[in-house]
Amino acid sequence: MTREQAVIPEPVSWTGIVGDIVLAVFLGTVGLFYGSLALLAGALYSAYDAAASVAAKLPGPGNTRVKRVGSLSASKESPEPLPAIFFSVFLLMGAVQLGIAAFTDLTEGDTAPPETFVLAAVLLSMALRESLFQVKLRLSRRKSNVNLQSLIEKHRHSLFSSVVVLAGVFGAMGGQAWDVPALVYLEPSAAILVALHLLIQVYGLVKRSVYGSPSSHLREEDAASLVETVQRVHGVITVDDLKAQESGHYVTVTAKISVNPKITVMEAHDIANRAKMLLLNRFTHITDVRIQVAPYEAGYPYKSNTEESDSDLPNLLQ
Template sequence: MNDKQSPRKETVVWTGILSDIALAAAKGGVGYLSGSKALMGDAIYSGADAAARLAGVIPWHPKQNSKPSGSVRSRAVQGNKEPLAAILFSVLILMGGLQVVFSAIRDLTRGHLSAPGQSALAAVLLCIVFKEAVFQYQYRYFKKKGDGSHAAYADSHRFSLYTSITVFIGIALAMTGGYMNWHPLIYLDPVAALLTGGLILRKGYSLITSSVYSKKLQELPSEEAASFIETVQRVHGVIRVEQLRALEEGSCVNLDVKISVNPRISVLEAQDISECARKLLQHRFVHVGEVHMEVVPYDPGYPYKSNHELVDNDVPTLLQ
């Protein structure tokens, strides 16, 4: 029943994509009518956000074996096979960023600029509020879901917010220069467009590098993974952490954990313990993405034997 009441993941993701497309269209239209190059650059950045998320959602490549992998590393390697469409989107984003940069440089060198209209400032403010509302909706959903996607959304939203704030400052100062007849301030609108073009190029470069080159997985040293082990050991039912592998992938950390539990408990109880440990890791450490849990029965090893083995085993342990 809870699954029916909660929004589907695809719906939440597509809400963000469609909102970015709508923002790109609104910013582009208002920016063209008001003569603000900075707002048009912000429109291209919103379109780049939509393209980057669209490249990760649509299954452009053929389906592979649907058998689940056995570790975080194997699934991460399979996930690094980016579709060819992501490279196409990357090239389009880079071309858009270069167009914004060249247009801003041309306006700065040509001179005779005019201040943007008031609609540009109102549009960027409304777009910031709308973008923040959509982000809070997505961030809370994915944080509640506990799959680590909220960290990636927060990182992407941070640079989008930087872009909008830069555009807002550039437009506001350019309008102030127009009202006060202070011509140097009018140049801040194309200057903001130039900075926005740089952020667009950064986004396109990061997308194309993640598409062409496989993401490098770096295993964290045991000293940095000690906090993860300590957290898992606090879960009731976990006897010992047999193995914990922390793989750093970008801004996220994927964990491959092997724990031992009481061999006399049921499989369902063991699954509950592993699920509790997984949720605790993802909620305590916001940078933790995927967590793969493996549960094994606790074995003290030779020459020790557990109590249940002494009771159930009728075979003598000493030579007669």
Template sequence: MVRTGALVGIFGNIFLALIKGVVGWVADSRALLADAVHSASDVVGSVAVLIGVRAAKLPPDKDHPYGHGKAETVTAIIVAVLLFIVGFEIGLDALKDAGNPVTVPKPAALYAVVFSILLKESMFRYKHFLGKKYKSDALLTDAWHHRSDVFSSLAALLGIGASLLGNQLNISWLLYGDLAAGVFVAILIMKMAWKLGKESIHNALDHVLHVEDTVKMREQAEEIEGVIQIDEFFAREHGHYVIIDIKIAVDPAITVEEGHAIGKKVKEKLLEDEHVKDVFIHINPYEG
């Protein structure tokens, strides 16, 4: 399903980029053309997500004993950087155009941007649902990429509407609405890219789940007969899955084999959670 979500993003963005690009060119709307560039960047982002998801699904090997889950996080960072660069370029182009004669977009631009808003919001909700369900950093990043496109399209809608209204009422300052929307879209895109990039980098640095997020896991381990207490518990995020490092204290008088059996039961119990990929257990003698 994660792969399906990425494919939906790719084909949806190709379609939107073509529609907005053609209509933006014919209707002479700078804001809609900028929005088309934004959608085109989503295509590259979705392809990157697809590659990251496939890499993350690879089984552990000699060089990557913890699996390849971090591939999704790396992909999310790449998408965030791409998003920031696109936002900067859109803003720069809009500022350059401010020195040229003002052009008023044609009404067709309004219909294209309304269609874009409806389709993009649907894509966001679909991908956000999948990203949360499967705990995919890359898919969630790409979902918010779609949401940023919704906001940029709303800005384009207001800008195009202002330019058309200014032309009808002969209000000169409203004619710059189309260009102003381009600048606003750029700022919005860069802000979103910064937030997503910051979160992805945080996850890439061996981020562990907070104590409140591991209460259930700890309780499951403590319920196993023979576990006297948990000395240490870390649940490390590796993309869409978690790897647990746990130290448990057992009766020091039992045999090594009995201690091993207790540890095995703890591991099996924790692995019942579909988001837990592996569990590493260290057995300590209980010291009272």
């Protein structure tokens, strides 16, 4: 009987995407109602987060490019799907129009300090964004197929845009309270800064859509080292396939191993966990390991174990 044990849970849910959409709608509504360009910039960036997450979940038109070295293949991430380009176009147009409106306010001096509710909306959105990140982080830590480093990096960019919006709104309100007219221009300046940051992120999304995300190939000696490490685990007969995907200094490994077909499912699961922990402990740059277990094909050295005896006669002479 064929047994297969995969240490791969389900992907992260759509909770983060729904949260980003809610934040975008909330900030956009308040920004339009109170005429706050900084809030509109924050809404656009939340919309970018949602669009990037949706685009990453949709199937892409490009084929994954794979480089094999023996039993190891180091793959590059497949390009983002075509809808990412359409999302990017709308975000690009919004960021450009927002930047032009903010620049016009700066040059014409037609800037009014924001209302108190605008500051409250910014603080509330930051609290919701941080809570959403903690939820996604907890969910991702339970999943071995989620790149935590990518999630944290995305949150840093989102936090940067939120801090810039907060500084612009708070500074403009402080300028009115402290009778410093120059500080009122901090809000349109924050909108311009967030719009520029958004343009950079949208450019990266379009670049990934066309060329795919840059992932380095492992060297042949590194590939052999990973395969050799897995083969040292007691119970592993062969390493049928091993894929390592590099993203910066972090590596995700997916391996398929063969074990004795006579062992139990629990024993196969223990062998997979030992191989996983050995790779994580020995190679500090590896962040995720997924082990798939399959029974070793009938043949040496297990052929005699899988074949039924055709004779009931004893093996020893009587």
